[in-house]
Amino acid sequence: xxxxxxxxxxxxxxTGQSMTLQCAQDMNHEYMSWYRQDPGMxxxxxxxxxGAGITDQGEVPNGYNVSRSTTEDxxxxxxxxxxxxxxxxxxxxxxxxxxxxxxxxxxxxxxxx
Amino acid sequence: xxxxxxxxxxxxxxEAETVTLSCTYDTSESDYYxxxxxxxxxxxxxxxxxxxxxxxxxxxxxxxxxxxxKAAKSFSLKISDSQLGDAAMYFCAYRSGSGAGSYQLTxxxxxxxxxxx
Numbered sequence: 655x656x657x658x659x660x661x662x663x664x665x666x667x668x669t670g671q672s673m674t675l676q677c678a679q680d681m682n683h684e685y686m687s688w689y690r691q692d693p694g695m696x697x698x699x700x701x702x703x704x705g706a707g708i709t710d711q712g713e714v715p716n717g718y719n720v721s722r723s724t725t726e727d728x729x730x731x732x733x734x735x736x737x738x739x740x741x742x743x744x745x746x747x748x749x750x751x752x753x754x755x756x757x758x759x760x761x762x763x764x765x766x767x
Numbered sequence: 768x769x770x771x772x773x774x775x776x777x778x779x780x781x782e783a784e785t786v787t788l789s790c791t792y793d794t795s796e797s798d799y800y801x802x803x804x805x806x807x808x809x810x811x812x813x814x815x816x817x818x819x820x821x822x823x824x825x826x827x828x829x830x831x832x833x834x835x836x837k838a839a840k841s842f843s844l845k846i847s848d849s850q851l852g853d854a855a856m857y858f859c860a861y862r863s864g865s866g867a868g869s870y871q872l873t874x875x876x877x878x879x880x881x882x883x884x
Binding site: 685687689694695696697698699702704710712742744746750754755756757758760761763 | 771776800802804809810811812814817858860862867869870871872873874875876877
């Protein structure tokens with residue numbers, strides 16, 4: 655049982671480049687989310703999805719795009735990378751059962767130079 | 768919007784001793800869930816303990832327990848018999864019981880716990 659798989663684990667981008675962070679889960683979870691973690695800021699929600707074809711913005715959505723074509727996959731696209739997007743990115747998934755927290759991927763450390 | 772506050776950026780504890788990490792939250796909702804996550808240097812987010820707001824009994828998971836004070840909106844984590852492997856960043860998180868807030872977690876800024884041998 656792989657849980658939530660994120661790729662890549664590390665990435666360096668030049669300002670203005672675009673890239674996609676991949677996220678896949680094999681637990682048949684309906685809810686999926688992307689968070690970014692910055693020092694002293696905790697984790698902040700970028701975008702989330704409650705099912706295939708349904709996405710919405712979180713607290714810090716600017717500069718990011720998402721889509722959800724299948725239950726399993728929820729990629730995060732950086733349209734034109736900026737140094738302010740240097741961060742650690744986490745993908746997470748959950749079932750609608752409110753008792754449960756989210757299961758997190760292992761994170762992607764992104765550096766934009 | 769809900770907010771979660773962790774007022775202790777850093778704490779330390781002697782091995783085998785007990786430590787309490789503080790968390791307060793602000794909400795007008797009556798149905799919600801609270802969580803403590805552990806993030807060791809490996810960066811993995813690990814669920815430590817959860818609490819349903821409608822339950823008066825404090826949750827316990829082995830050496831980890833919470834002190835849930837609903838009226839005071841306080842949710843502290845107690846770690847007993849601290850071990851070197853407990854050294855990590857700890858995050859308090861809130862999840863609504865319904866509506867858009869139920870699709871996401873709201874996190875505090877974290878407390879870095881050091882364990883002294």
